[in-house]
Amino acid sequence: MPIVAMAQYVNPGLIPYLSPLSCYLALCAGVIAHNHNHCPTFKSRRLNGWMGLWLAHFYGYPTFAWVPTHNLNHHKFVNKPGDATITWRYTNKHNAVVAFTYFFISSYWQSDPIKQYIRKARQSNPALFRQIVTQYCSWAGLHLALLGLAIAWHGVAQGFKVWGFAFLIPALFALWTIMFFNYIQHVHADPWSEHDHSRSFDGKLINFLLFNNGLHSAHHETPGAHWSTLPEVHAKLAPDINPELNQSSFFGWCFQVYVLAPLFPQFGTKQIGRAGFEPPTGEAPRLDSADVDALESGINAART
Template identity: 55%
Template sequence: MTTVRTITSDGAGAVLRHAADRKTVVWTLLLMPAVAIVQYVWPKTAGFLMPLSIYLAYCAGVVAHNHNHTPTFVDRKSNGWFSTWISIFYGYPAFAWIPTHNENHHKFGNRPGDATIIWHRFKKNNAAAALFYFFVSAKEQGPLIARYIAKAREKRPVIYSLIRTQYAVVYGVHAAALGLALALHGPLRGLLVYASALGIPAALALWGLMFTNYLQHVDCDPWSKYDHSRNFVSPWLNWFVFDNGFHTIHHERPGLHWSLARAAHNKEIAPHMDARLAESSIFGYCLKTYLLALVSKRYRVAPLVTVAELEAREREEQRRWSRKLPDEPDEPDVTKGGPRWRCLPSVVS
């Protein structure tokens, strides 16, 4: 681990855990606010800059995800304010990754118990399923977030305070940003400025991260050590999204820093996984799977395992654990090679 010292607004040093997170700092502390401010100062750029704002909001979600697995800074205070800062551009408090992703998705990995499980709700991989997956999964994740907040309120007052702060900052800043846009530019232009700079990008970031999760797991084998996830391996596209395309290695080693994912994927995953799970890009996969496959059988790819096979495996697991001995654990560790999840929330790092 290489540490790098940056300077916070109060003049104190904030030490990065990894030198690669200089890029994270540039994206979050410079590009994200700068692109939003430009649209407020020069409202004619609103709309034209919206695609860039959407990309940066998506990156805010990726950074929030990375930050909750491997905190960006060494000290707890810096990690706390950074979580709150990126929540503004992501559009939702970053703490929510902990109960829904760190503690749930990584534990169950598209198997029964995962709030974002795909094959319980969608029997075929098509564009409609991919588009609506966010809404179904968000409904299932709600109770996880509510229980996490209730537990924090009861037992962890420091964490509960940060949760309240994140909600207040995210919704407070967005309300203030909308009010400022309306005051500066009038109703119609002001609404466009806010929507382009912050509103629509944040909404699409929430949807986009869930859409990505769908593509990374659909038609894969959740009980396999190497074939439970699809990987998007294009070097240049991964550069833009902090190597978020390497998903199998992330599940196997969730505490691994994002900058090390490519090398670890090439060494530990690529030689063993099904070659069909190495796609160049999300865009190419969507084009092939959801458009070209409709007009040509050439582009139709069978799932690694069918839903019927997954349901049979689930019944087998249920029968096996219904016969467990009294001293066996209540929750089966159905992963291979040890658990694939690690909860290292930035709020307590």
């Protein structure tokens, strides 16, 4: 991605051709950050820290945020009450408006676990807090430097354009798309079920492009597994998953749900089993968007 971005700096005329590629590569950086967060790339903690810093510059946000919002929250509650990323916060309807605006709602609610995680680290784990501050400073500092370089090279207006298409728009695209993926992989699934908690896409193209990120059921049931092993895990789980939650084509499914369903409702999704707000006991579980015990577990794990 640095080569693609710098090519746009050297020749802004390449922006229409290379900016879409930058968006895809930024999304890849986000997926790699997710995978790196679950299964670190290196044995060395220092190298893993540098990897996180590097990815943050392209993904669009410091990668430490995966811990409180994803590991300690989403994987704990999986679209049930307490999950900051629930798909049914204001409605359980599934349509393009709800799906495409999910990013803004989810971003807002994820801010609370992040703030609590930072607060807890500041109080009880100075080393972790320094890592968080370092990520923020490095991420913001490099982007300011890249913006300054673009302005110095091309002037204010053209500089903002170059930086925006090379870095800002790809980063926003990556953040939005990863949250969109989370939405479609859980909307109308049954979070109370052993295997029907997620929607998977087993098409070869999407999984080749995004490091098996389509195999979401397998990921939730074996979150520490390396991404390359997920096809084997998915093959074992697939017979036990509702067929409606095993889709072959990501792009075909999106076309069916967001283009055809408004005209032909039979192409839309329907709730499988129980929704997140319908616990098997009939009693609403305690809402706890940033579980204190989980946060402390994560902070203690960061010490070792």
